[in-house]
Amino acid sequence: MDGPVARVTKREVRVLTPDRVKDLLGTCAPCTYWQTVPHNGHRPDPDPLTLLADWVRDVTDDWGPPGRIVYVEGAPVGHVIIAPARHVPRLAAFAAGPSDPSTLMLVTAAATSASRGRGLPKALLQAAAKDALRHKSRSLDAIGARPLALGHHPCIPEAAALEGAGFRIEREHPTYPRLRLDLRNALTLRDEAAEMLSRALARVPKVHPVPETPHPDGATRARVRDGR
Structure with missing residues (x-):
């Protein structure tokens, strides 16, 4: 008698498009933290899915699709989003943000x-x-949070987790340094390093407006630079 037949699952990696932002999933459900800047209540946030769809469209027109979504048997199981710094407005709140x-x-x-x-x-x-x-x-950069960054937004991964995945400090900062990954190393990334980074980046809130905070740690960028 023949033994049981192993079921082969079909995995597809598709580009992130405006109509697929609804498939950003799990604890990393659609969040607009990096795509927005605080406005202190002067205007309401648009629907997050609408904002993300518009953002994906803008990045695609300027640079190309800003990420990938993985599907297994047609169901989304993971995603990654990347974009040039000019399309990540929240970076302006960080002293270690890139100048380029x-x-x-x-x-x-x-x-x-x-x-x-x-x-x-x-x-x-x-x-x-x-x-x-x-x-x-x-290379690929990311903002990381040091232990001194108390109560940081969950969209910001811990710097230690980024370093564990192969990132290295590009610009130091006591609370929010910028780290960099050599993309040639990423192509040979160890499974355990990728797993560590995935866990660090997955702690994103469910769909809701971004909290009204002028800066990730409650201070203005000028005060951070002055050390106050």
Whole structure:
């Protein structure tokens, strides 16, 4: 008698398009933290999905699709979002933010817990690296949070987790340094390093307006630079 037939699951990696922002999933549900700046209540936030769709459209027109979504049997199981710094308005709130608007930034990456053990985090980051290399980018930057950054927004990964995934300090800061990953290294990223980064980047709130805070740690950028 023949033994049981192993079921082969079909995994597809698709580009992030405006109509697919609804598939950004799990604890990393659609969030507009990096795509917006605080406005102190002077105007209401648009619907997050609408804002994200418009953002994806703008980045695509200027640079190209800003990420990838992975589907298994047609259901989304993970995603990664990258974009040039000029399309990440929240960076203006960070003293260590890049001065070059073309600097490529890692915005978010997440995978469902059920898919992490199947190499999905590694596949996501490698897909992002290949996209970036096609655009002649040799590195990928990210803002990380140090332990001194108390109560930081959950969209900001811990710097230690980024370093564990192969990122290195590009510009130091006591609370929010900027780190950089050599994209050639990302293509050979270890599974455990990708898993660590995926977990660090997955702690994003459910869909809701961005909290009204003038700066991630409650201070203006000028005060951070002055050390006050």
